[in-house]
Amino acid sequence: MDTYIIQIFNGISVSSIFVLAALGLGITFGLMKVINMAHGEFIMIGAYVTYLLQNFFLTQMDKSIFDIYFLLAMPAAFIIAGIMGLILEVTVIRHLYGRPLDSMLATWGVSLVLQQLARSVFGAPNVDVRSPAWLNGGLILSQGLQFPYKRLFIIALVVVCMIGVFWLLYKTATGRRIRAVMQNRDMAASLGINARKIDAYTFAIGSGLAGIAGCALTLMGSIGPSLGTAYIVDTFMVVVLGGVGTLWGIVTGGLVIGTSNTTFEFFTNTSWGKVLVFLLVILFLQWRPKGLFTINSRSLDDQA
Amino acid sequence: MWSDNFKKLKGKIAGVILATFLLSTVLSGCSSSKQAAQSPAAGDTIKVGILHSLSGTMAISEVSVKDAELMAIEEINAAGGVLGKKLEPVIEDGASNPATFAEKAKKLLQKDKVATIFGCWTSASRKAVLPVVEDNKGLLWYPVQYEGMEASPNIFYTGAAPNQQIVPAVEWLLQNKGKKFFLIGSDYVFPRTANKIIKAQLQAMGGEVVAEEYTPLGHTDYSTIINKIKASKPDVVFNTLNGDSNVAFFKQLKDAGITSKDLTTCSVSIAEEEIRGIGADNMKGHLVSWNYYQTTDTPENKEFVKKYKAKYGADRVTDDPIEAAYIQVYLWAEAVKKAGSTDVDKVKEAAKGLEFKAPEGLVKIEGENQHLWKPVRIGEVTEDGLIKEVWSTGKTIKPDPFLKAYEWAKALGNS
Numbered sequence: 001m002d003t004y005i006i007q008i009f010n011g012i013s014v015s016s017i018f019v020l021a022a023l024g025l026g027i028t029f030g031l032m033k034v035i036n037m038a039h040g041e042f043i044m045i046g047a048y049v050t051y052l053l054q055n056f057f058l059t060q061m062d063k064s065i066f067d068i069y070f071l072l073a074m075p076a077a078f079i080i081a082g083i084m085g086l087i088l089e090v091t092v093i094r095h096l097y098g099r100p101l102d103s104m105l106a107t108w109g110v111s112l113v114l115q116q117l118a119r120s121v122f123g124a125p126n127v128d129v130r131s132p133a134w135l136n137g138g139l140i141l142s143q144g145l146q147f148p149y150k151r152l153f154i155i156a157l158v159v160v161c162m163i164g165v166f167w168l169l170y171k172t173a174t175g176r177r178i179r180a181v182m183q184n185r186d187m188a189a190s191l192g193i194n195a196r197k198i199d200a201y202t203f204a205i206g207s208g209l210a211g212i213a214g215c216a217l218t219l220m221g222s223i224g225p226s227l228g229t230a231y232i233v234d235t236f237m238v239v240v241l242g243g244v245g246t247l248w249g250i251v252t253g254g255l256v257i258g259t260s261n262t263t264f265e266f267f268t269n270t271s272w273g274k275v276l277v278f279l280l281v282i283l284f285l286q287w288r289p290k291g292l293f294t295i296n297s298r299s300l301d302d303q304a
Numbered sequence: 305m306w307s308d309n310f311k312k313l314k315g316k317i318a319g320v321i322l323a324t325f326l327l328s329t330v331l332s333g334c335s336s337s338k339q340a341a342q343s344p345a346a347g348d349t350i351k352v353g354i355l356h357s358l359s360g361t362m363a364i365s366e367v368s369v370k371d372a373e374l375m376a377i378e379e380i381n382a383a384g385g386v387l388g389k390k391l392e393p394v395i396e397d398g399a400s401n402p403a404t405f406a407e408k409a410k411k412l413l414q415k416d417k418v419a420t421i422f423g424c425w426t427s428a429s430r431k432a433v434l435p436v437v438e439d440n441k442g443l444l445w446y447p448v449q450y451e452g453m454e455a456s457p458n459i460f461y462t463g464a465a466p467n468q469q470i471v472p473a474v475e476w477l478l479q480n481k482g483k484k485f486f487l488i489g490s491d492y493v494f495p496r497t498a499n500k501i502i503k504a505q506l507q508a509m510g511g512e513v514v515a516e517e518y519t520p521l522g523h524t525d526y527s528t529i530i531n532k533i534k535a536s537k538p539d540v541v542f543n544t545l546n547g548d549s550n551v552a553f554f555k556q557l558k559d560a561g562i563t564s565k566d567l568t569t570c571s572v573s574i575a576e577e578e579i580r581g582i583g584a585d586n587m588k589g590h591l592v593s594w595n596y597y598q599t600t601d602t603p604e605n606k607e608f609v610k611k612y613k614a615k616y617g618a619d620r621v622t623d624d625p626i627e628a629a630y631i632q633v634y635l636w637a638e639a640v641k642k643a644g645s646t647d648v649d650k651v652k653e654a655a656k657g658l659e660f661k662a663p664e665g666l667v668k669i670e671g672e673n674q675h676l677w678k679p680v681r682i683g684e685v686t687e688d689g690l691i692k693e694v695w696s697t698g699k700t701i702k703p704d705p706f707l708k709a710y711e712w713a714k715a716l717g718n719s
Contacts, residue, residue, distance in 0.1 A: 010531060148560060
């Protein structure tokens with residue numbers, strides 16, 4: 001019985017990592033229709049920001065306050081990945097709106113450049129980030145039934161990020177402008193919205209969210225230049241399966257892929273788990289090419 | 305819709321592809337082919353190739369192995385070189401990719417005309433380089449323990465054969481820890497072959513395999529496998545994971561509330577260098593099996609550890625593959641001196657039976673299969689990230705890559 005409870009928890013936990021990684025992509029790809037192949041590298045940037053902040057606390061600060069570094073790392077990862085995203089938008093992406101194929105190739109190039117840059121700056125071997133002490137151990141429910149705090153923390157983090165994004169998009173004036181520009185840029189512009197500025201900020205927010213995901217991933221394993229490539233396929237799969245452009249799609253897509261992945265893995269093995277998930281997604285998209293949730297808007301038809 | 309778009313954008317796509325291609329060529333050009341800083345006129349030096357993963361998932365292990373080889377070369381040069389010539393290392397990055405390893409090995413042998421190559425870590429990379437050194441009549445010195453079932457005339461194996469690491473470890477675990485084994489490994493040739501050997505051995509010796517799991521190299525989510533371990537209640541988890549996956553596995557094992565007190569794990573690809581990356585507090589008390597540890601008590605080792613730390617920093621550690629990489633450079637140099645030439649056939653002939661006072665003890669090259677006689681040591685990870693020996697064979701063991709000495713291994717040789 002415990003085994004199955006833990007397995008369900010594992011499913012949710014893996015899903016939450018997928019959702020977190022895909023949330024930023026949901027904005028850049030889902031809303032803006034930019035196929036951002038460099039999304040994984042923004043995850044990597046967030047992870048390295050955490051690593052740098054950890055080193056700063058280890059060498060410059062008193063040992064007693066080391067554990068709070070992680071709390072600072074999340075906003076720092078968001079801001080720095082966001083700034084990098086802004087730079088990418090201003091220099092590359094803005095020339096490529098409405099041209100998904102171009103944006104895919106250009107951002108793929110950017111992703112290679114960023115990986116190589118990380119290799120030059122931080123060295124090729126992966127580095128380990130020490131988790132704060134308050135995330136060690138787990139919530140013990142009974143003998144043999146233990147939920148690691150790190151995974152509970154990531155689940156909570158995902159919920160907070162989701163609420164944040166939802167609030168921003170649907171409850172603020174900025175969010176309204178963002179949605180207006182994404183749905184009909186010309187009309188929004190003619191109504192006096194600075195579409196250029198909105199584009200840049202939206203892309204930066206999407207990239208910043210990837211940074212937070214990177215920060216969370218330091219809890220799971222080691223950090224290296226190719227960290228992002230491990231997640232890019234899964235995150236695109238989550239967004240496409242969920243239905244491009246919907247927040248609920250990302251949550252459901254992440255849940256479906258995460259739980260089916262761990263379930264298949266439990267009953268078969270790791271490689272077969274991945275294969276079966278891919279098969280499932282392919283079959284599903286045959287049946288419903290637009291994913292689980294679709295929004296009927298003109299923008300989806302207009303964009304190629 | 306897509307095709308219209310495509311027509312319009314074809315030119316630009318081509319441009320972007322071209323730009324990306326150029327950029328990546330330039331970038332990779334910058335990062336590889338680093339030669340030694342000063343390269344004296346040809347004829348005064350003997351070029352030797354160094355081929356390891358300096359990037360990618362295996363870099364965690366191979367960078368320090370490269371450092372050990374460079375240190376040995378430097379020492380040999382300082383002592384006057386070989387045959388009156390200085391050694392000149394040509395360093396290439398195999399990038400954790402077997403195809404890149406093969407390509408770089410070809411470049412080292414054909415373009416740089418190196419006298420020998422020191423290199424590789426994963427069996428996949430060695431298997432990729434094997435046909436290249438055989439076709440080009442080159443020489444490869446391979447410093448890592450491996451799954452055996454191989455003896456190429458163009459390779460010297462200075463790490464452990466299975467009978468010098470895996471087989472004695474399984475035997476010791478059966479006697480001291482229990483009969484139920486859970487096998488976990490990365491999904492490529494070494495773990496799969498190693499587990500084949502372990503399964504045959506367990507069957508012959510009254511053990512039992514409760515499960516066998518493989519994950520891709522670089523895999524990072526072990527929650528499901530840890531759950532399977534919990535459910536199957538093994539006495540021993542025999543771990544053949546390679547590279548960074550170990551970091552994720554041991555971190556998550558600890559987070560799931562399992563420590564070395566609850567479960568015995570024995571790893572054959574984790575040494576002092578990897579423990580630094582995993583974190584000593586995540587590995588404390590877990591078992592490993594090798595031929596050498598930094599704490600190994602010989603006068604040669606004290607000297608070796610002192611020199612390594614002086615060169616690369618006090619926080620650096622030595623470990624089994626580092627030591628094997630270091631001594632293999634000396635073994636090659638000795639063989640060249642004895643042969644009076646760098647000619648591959650002459651060096652091979654001279655190497656037969658060659659002995660060397662290594663940090664791990666006195667080792668000897670077995671002429672029959674070009675492996676080393678080595679002692680076997682089982683160790684426990686300590687709090688400070690080092691390994692304490694808990695059991696040792698005491699004497700060196702004859703290398704037996706095909707496990708000919710074992711009745712139960714008869715069927716394995718054919719597979």
